[in-house]
Amino acid sequence: MENLLNTLSVKPTIQNRSALAVDDKPQVIRVAFFISDGTAITAETLGRSILSQFASVPFETRVIPYVDTIETAEAAVKHINEAYQSTGILPLVFDTIVDPDIRAVVNSAQACNLDMYEGLIGRITDEIGVEPDGHSGHAHDNVDSETYKSRIDAVHFALDNDDGARTRHYDMADIILIGVSRSGKTPTSLYLALQFGIRAANYPLTEDDLFDNQLPKALQPHRGKLFGLIIDTERLQKIRQERRAGSRYASYKQCEEEQRAIQAIYMTQNIPSLNVSEMSVEEIATRILQITGLKRRIG
Amino acid sequence: MENLLNTLSVKPTIQNRSALAVDDKPQVIRVAFFISDGTAITAETLGRSILSQFASVPFETRVIPYVDTIETAEAAVKHINEAYQSTGILPLVFDTIVDPDIRAVVNSAQACNLDMYEGLIGRITDEIGVEPDGHSGHAHDNVDSETYKSRIDAVHFALDNDDGARTRHYDMADIILIGVSRSGKTPTSLYLALQFGIRAANYPLTEDDLFDNQLPKALQPHRGKLFGLIIDTERLQKIRQERRAGSRYASYKQCEEEQRAIQAIYMTQNIPSLNVSEMSVEEIATRILQITGLKRRIG
Numbered sequence: 001m002e003n004l005l006n007t008l009s010v011k012p013t014i015q016n017r018s019a020l021a022v023d024d025k026p027q028v029i030r031v032a033f034f035i036s037d038g039t040a041i042t043a044e045t046l047g048r049s050i051l052s053q054f055a056s057v058p059f060e061t062r063v064i065p066y067v068d069t070i071e072t073a074e075a076a077v078k079h080i081n082e083a084y085q086s087t088g089i090l091p092l093v094f095d096t097i098v099d100p101d102i103r104a105v106v107n108s109a110q111a112c113n114l115d116m117y118e119g120l121i122g123r124i125t126d127e128i129g130v131e132p133d134g135h136s137g138h139a140h141d142n143v144d145s146e147t148y149k150s151r152i153d154a155v156h157f158a159l160d161n162d163d164g165a166r167t168r169h170y171d172m173a174d175i176i177l178i179g180v181s182r183s184g185k186t187p188t189s190l191y192l193a194l195q196f197g198i199r200a201a202n203y204p205l206t207e208d209d210l211f212d213n214q215l216p217k218a219l220q221p222h223r224g225k226l227f228g229l230i231i232d233t234e235r236l237q238k239i240r241q242e243r244r245a246g247s248r249y250a251s252y253k254q255c256e257e258e259q260r261a262i263q264a265i266y267m268t269q270n271i272p273s274l275n276v277s278e279m280s281v282e283e284i285a286t287r288i289l290q291i292t293g294l295k296r297r298i299g
Numbered sequence: 300m301e302n303l304l305n306t307l308s309v310k311p312t313i314q315n316r317s318a319l320a321v322d323d324k325p326q327v328i329r330v331a332f333f334i335s336d337g338t339a340i341t342a343e344t345l346g347r348s349i350l351s352q353f354a355s356v357p358f359e360t361r362v363i364p365y366v367d368t369i370e371t372a373e374a375a376v377k378h379i380n381e382a383y384q385s386t387g388i389l390p391l392v393f394d395t396i397v398d399p400d401i402r403a404v405v406n407s408a409q410a411c412n413l414d415m416y417e418g419l420i421g422r423i424t425d426e427i428g429v430e431p432d433g434h435s436g437h438a439h440d441n442v443d444s445e446t447y448k449s450r451i452d453a454v455h456f457a458l459d460n461d462d463g464a465r466t467r468h469y470d471m472a473d474i475i476l477i478g479v480s481r482s483g484k485t486p487t488s489l490y491l492a493l494q495f496g497i498r499a500a501n502y503p504l505t506e507d508d509l510f511d512n513q514l515p516k517a518l519q520p521h522r523g524k525l526f527g528l529i530i531d532t533e534r535l536q537k538i539r540q541e542r543r544a545g546s547r548y549a550s551y552k553q554c555e556e557e558q559r560a561i562q563a564i565y566m567t568q569n570i571p572s573l574n575v576s577e578m579s580v581e582e583i584a585t586r587i588l589q590i591t592g593l594k595r596r597i598g
Binding site for chain 2: 041042045065066092132152162282
């Protein structure tokens with residue numbers, strides 16, 4: 001059974017909750033739809049980014065991917081109209097649908113339509129003097145076999161070279177992330193692989209390494225590929241606490257000493273580094289490219 | 300040293316190459332910039348999607364993240380103007396910059412400016428009667444600690460339960476991907492974890508499993524969580540050939556028999572499945588949510 005809708009409610013922020021309490025009546029939450037003829041990742045990414053500009057307003061968001069026929073478009077319209085009827089306020093509809101007939105169906109819903117393509121594609125057509133192809137999304141960009149291969153190879157490289165498990169393939173690495181335990185090395189390596197096709201190994205600096213006053217032997221020949229992650233003591237402690245509550249590993253003192261030692265290593269060994277405490281995995285990966293000048297292998 | 304630019308050239312398609320050969324003169328390639336005050340992931344995602352509508356036109360694309368001061372905006376303008384001067388044709392500039400002063404600087408470049416926010420934010424403001432906050436991007440969405448934790452937990456779950464390595468935590472899995480070796484289980488599990496916070500295990504069905512006429516013991520108690528990947532024989536063979544050229548494992552006959560056997564299992568055991576041969580990892584993950592009705596844990 002296919003489910004048309006991937007629903008995800010955005011929780012009202014704390015401010016909204018208080019507002020709710022003061023009003024003392026149930027608040028009607030506006031629904032925002034992200035609709036596309038493909039995965040809807042593009043519509044959702046831009047849509048969420050725009051909604052985040054209205055942080056004081058709670059929205060319930062719903063994603064409808066693969067609206068690529070008149071029938072699925074009509075089903076989407078039904079969902080939108082139901083949202084309007086149940087809330088009494090016009091839903092926002094962010095869409096990236098290429099086919100004009102299908103788009104027309106979606107646009108017939110009772111909603112505030114926010115077509116993401118229309119205006120931009122028109123301006124580009126005017127500028128470059130070429131009409132758009134009208135094919136749907138960029139469905140086949142990522143299955144181009146070279147891109148697919150680079151990406152999958154990079155993911156397997158990250159897995160095989162995770163957490164210092166193996167070090168003999170470091171000559172093939174594009175970058176080697178280092179940091180203390182639970183500083184975010186593994187998710188960052190995987191994101192670099194999946195998103196950019198970059199072969200990222202990662203190596204945890206343990207206590208023995210940290211207080212040894214030299215780089216671990218396995219890393220020494222690859223100094224130029226090292227990149228250090230830094231994480232604030234408070235945050236590190238919290239993350240470790242969730243993993244092994246009450247352990248020495250999760251104590252404030254231990255976290256603080258490890259952080260101090262590793263930053264001394266980065267400095268004396270001249271290793272570029274980044275404090276990732278306030279960053280999402282996407283931000284860490286993007287900043288690393290910017291700082292190191294490392295080139296992506298896939299778009 | 301920080302590098303402002305993450306450059307990636309888009310290769311001209313084969314059609315363009317032939318056109319080039321016929322003309323017999325060097326083709327000037329228009330530059331497209333993706334610029335943002337954050338990671339530029341949003342600008343790039345939508346921008347690439349729009350450019351893919353003009354598949355016959357080659358573009359060289361450049362990403363400039365973190366344009367969040369007047370100084371970085373001026374540096375970006377310098378890059379844009381240089382691109383104009385060296386090609387003689389106006390670059391396309393896709394941007395998602397919130398601060399109006401910084402945006403004004405970027406808009407002063409010699410380029411075809413394609414502001415992704417302006418029109419949409421204005422329409423939303425009119426509709427909902429609330430002014431945008433004017434803060435930059437959605438930088439802090441992903442560092443909300445619950446979201447961060449769900450995501451990182453899911454990544455570690457995927458790693459710990461990759462490739463049938465461990466099966467004792469399957470009761471905690473949201474989904475268990477099954478398929479033959481090299482059908483795309485691992486990248487899909489990781490993408491489900493990173494993008495949606497979903498705990499995905501994966502288990503390879505080996506020859507012993509495939510021709511045994513029953514599900515492996517480890518999977519039997521979790522039948523409701525199983526999801527099967529299917530891959531066309533030609534594609535599977537090509538992928539395996541790259542891994543172990545000339546082996547029985549990579550032979551057409553072996554790939555075909557495994558595919559036939561696994562599809563028989565999916566059918567007799569009533570396991571939902573998907574042919575992923577022509578799909579990117581994003582598409583596979585989105586389709587799986589749609590087919591299973593599995594809910595995301597993060598937005």
